[in-house]
Amino acid sequence: MTSIGYLAGFETLDTETPGVELAWQGTPPAWLNGALLRTGPAKFEAGATAYRHWFDGLAMLHRFAFAGGKVRYANRFLQSGDYRDTVKHNAIARDEFATNRAGLLGSLFATRLTGNSSDNGNVNVLPYGEHDMVALTETPYPVRIDAKTLETLGPFAWADRLDCQVTTAHPHYDATRQLIYNFEISFGRKTLYRFTRMAPGSHSRSVVAEIETSEPAYTHSFGMSERHLILAEFPLVTKPLRLLLSGRPFIETYRWSPERGVRFTVIDKETGAIVRRAEAGPCFSFHHVNAYEEDGAIVLDLVAFKDARIIDALYLAGLRAGNALPEGLLTRFAIPLGEGPVTQKVLSSLTTELPRINYRRLAGRRHRYVWSAGAASGGFLDCLVKQDVETAKPATWSEKDCFPGEPVFAEAPNAGAEDEGVLLSVVLDGEKGRSFLLVLDAATMQERARAYAPHVIPFGFHGNYFANAA
């Protein structure tokens, strides 16, 4: 049983740090020059009101900058509309994933109709072009930030006329086509799944494909191979009317409907045509890992849970009570592009989440290594994992009372092997009561260096490393 020294990771952090040099223990590689930018929830209460779910907390940005062998840390709240309204009223001002505003009936969808929808970019931070670093949540309201100062610059203004209420904070970048792909849902009398593409630097999406649905599935990410976009509809579905009228928080309008199974739709990136529809038995996933085409099939890796109870497990009350996470396993699906059934196999028996690959090189192409945070002791995420998908045995890093977040892969310059580089992960040291940035050799999973931050950094979700951005 894991200790529950991780509970500090679910507490509000009020301190903002303009920039402080941290002391290295160990020696990071000399080529590590750039910045790790991350986002995550950091404020869980406002006045007498409190958010209910890990995904709800107000976003804080964190930056570790590497230059000349030194590391500097800064953190700052995202000055989103959510944050400003909530601080001003000293009460939760907008509906979130699993928390509605106090005393108001409504949902994310209903509030969208009044123009008051979440822009709490606590899920991911990435570039939408050379001049637009954005913090994202699962609504179409990216917030622009200054990647150097963490200052909030304002909303990312769409120049197109596409209307949707939810999207993913996991857009894909196709480096060959130089296009950003994303998935969104437009709820209405006719509800549409929509894949879009956008050139970096543009503010205009165009439609790749639209698919009508009467029971939209909760979709946190999607798959992308070199030629295809892949939608996996897990059987956690809502109905637009229920979303609009139930008065429940957004995610609580979704129902687990295992009889639907998982429905895969494979779409041609160029034509938008549906190339294949196929089904598999029920499971749930937040995170696709990667997808690629091999022997006439789409090979698609994701972290699969038996059902959607992982969402329930991430309510703050349960997390703070030390409840264990449900089992989530790295799972491979093969979806024939022609006829034939979908096959699936579990690639590792270790519960894992927040998966990353060498994305720059291998997005949409065959990968061998998946790095993630694992739960080896049956509690919260307590180790970092390197999974060689060609063998069943994972390599791990762990330390007593230490709880790591997502491992971001930073590739060595002129790297040969796929795993030549380091992993950057923010780890909560439950014993010391502080978090540190851990630098692991991504090939060997051995520690290269660590640098303690001045405080606990609440558990975040995603971030990225930007070379030469310090």
Ligand SMILES: [Fe+2]
């Ligand atoms: Fe995510």
